[in-house]
Amino acid sequence: MYGVGVDIGATYTRVALADERGNFIDRISEATTKTGDGLSLTYQIIRMIEQILERNDIKCGDLMGIGIGSIGPLDIKRGAIINPPNLPFREVPLSEPLSKAFNVEVRVFNDCTAAVVGERIFGAGKGLDNVVYITISTGIGGGAYVDGHLLIGKDGNAVEIGHMVVDPQGLRKCGCGKRGHWEAYCSGANIPKYARILLSERDNLEKSLIYEYARGNLEDLTAKMIYDAAKRDDRLALEIIEKINTFNAIGVANVINVYDPELITLGGSVVLNNVDLVVKPIKNMVKEYAMNRIPEIKVTPLAGDVVLYGAVALSLGLAP
Numbered sequence: 191m192y193g194v195g196v197d198i199g200a201t202y203t204r205v206a207l208a209d210e211r212g213n214f215i216d217r218i219s220e221a222t223t224k225t226g227d228g229l230s231l232t233y234q235i236i237r238m239i240e241q242i243l244e245r246n247d248i249k250c251g252d253l254m255g256i257g258i259g260s261i262g263p264l265d266i267k268r269g270a271i272i273n274p275p276n277l278p279f280r281e282v283p284l285s286e287p288l289s290k291a292f293n294v295e296v297r298v299f300n301d302c303t304a305a306v307v308g309e310r311i312f313g314a315g316k317g318l319d320n321v322v323y324i325t326i327s328t329g330i331g332g333g334a335y336v337d338g339h340l341l342i343g344k345d346g347n348a349v350e351i352g353h354m355v356v357d358p359q360g361l362r363k364c365g366c367g368k369r370g371h372w373e374a375y376c377s378g379a380n381i382p383k384y385a386r387i388l389l390s391e392r393d394n395l396e397k398s399l400i401y402e403y404a405r406g407n408l409e410d411l412t413a414k415m416i417y418d419a420a421k422r423d424d425r426l427a428l429e430i431i432e433k434i435n436t437f438n439a440i441g442v443a444n445v446i447n448v449y450d451p452e453l454i455t456l457g458g459s460v461v462l463n464n465v466d467l468v469v470k471p472i473k474n475m476v477k478e479y480a481m482n483r484i485p486e487i488k489v490t491p492l493a494g495d496v497v498l499y500g501a502v503a504l505s506l507g508l509a510p
C-alpha cells in the first residue's frame with residue numbers, strides 16, 4: 191500500500207508518493223496556480239496526483255489515503271482553504287473533490303500542524319510526546335504536540351504563534367491587521383519593512399552593505415540582503431538582526447512557557463538559510479524570557495520537506 195502527501199504553499203505545490211513506511215518513491219513540484227477560481231487549484235492537485243500514480247503504475251485501490259498540509263486559513267470541517275491572504279481565491283475545496291476523485295480518505299491540516307506531525311513521525315521528534323515545530327518563512331507559524339496530543343483547535347488554528355504580541359507598543363502592523371505581532375517584525379516578508387523603520391532613524395546609510403545591496407533604494411530591500419550583509423559583519427545589518435533576534439527569543443520563550451515542550455525544531459527559509467544568525471541567538475537569549483525549563487532547540491533535520499513528510503504520515507494513518 192501507498193500514501194500520497196500534498197504540501198500546498200503560496201509559491202509551490204508539491205506531491206510525494208510514499209511506501210507504507212513513509213519512504214518517498216517519487217515527487218512532483220509545480221508553481222501553485224494563481225489564475226481562475228479556487229477549483230483551478232483543486233484540479234491542479236488532482237492532476238499532479240494522477241500523474242504521480244500513473245507514472246509509478248499505482249492504482250487508487252493501492253492508496254491508503256491522501257494527506258494535505260496547506261497554507262491557511264482552513265475550515266477543517268469542510269476540508270477547504272478559505273480566503274487565503276496569499277492566493278487570489280475565495281475558497282479552495284480539497285477534501286470532498288479529492289476523496290471523490292481517488293476514492294480514499296483525505297486529511298487536511300494547516301501546513302505547520304502537518305509539519306509537527308512530520309517531525310514527530312519521521313524527524314527529530316520520534317518517540318517524544320511534547321514537540322513544537324516553528325517555521326520562520328514568509329510568515330511565522332507553529333505546530334504542537336502536548337502530552338502526545340496534536341493541538342488543532344476549533345478552526346484548525348490552535349498554534350498561530352506568529353500572531354502573538356511581542357511588541358505592546360505596536361510599532362508594526364501585521365498582515366492580519368493587528369499590531370505588534372511577532373510575524374510583523376521577524377518573518378521573511380516583514381523583516382525588510384521593520385528594517386526600513388529602523389533605518390529611517392539612521393544617518394550614514396551609504397556606508398552600509400545593506401544600502402549597496404539594495405542599490406540605494408531601500409524599497410527594494412529583502413531579508414536576504416540584510417542577512418547577507420550581516421554575514422559580512424556589516425554593523426548596521428547586525429544591529430537590525432539583533433532587534434529581530436530579541437523578538438525571536440521572546441516568541442520562542444512564550445512557546446516554551448505555554449506548551450512546555452521537550453523539543454522545539456525550527457524550519458522555514460529564514461532559519462534554514464541563516465542558521466548561525468537565527469538559531470544560536472535564540473538559544474542564547476531565550477532563557478532571559480522563559481520561566482519553564484529550556485528544551486532542546488534545533489533546526490529540523492527534514493529541512494524543506496517537513497510539511498510533505500507530515501502530509502505523508504497523515505495519508506498513511508500514522509498520526510495523530
Ligand SMILES: [Zn+2]
Nearest residue numbers: 353364366371
Ligand atoms: Zn498578525
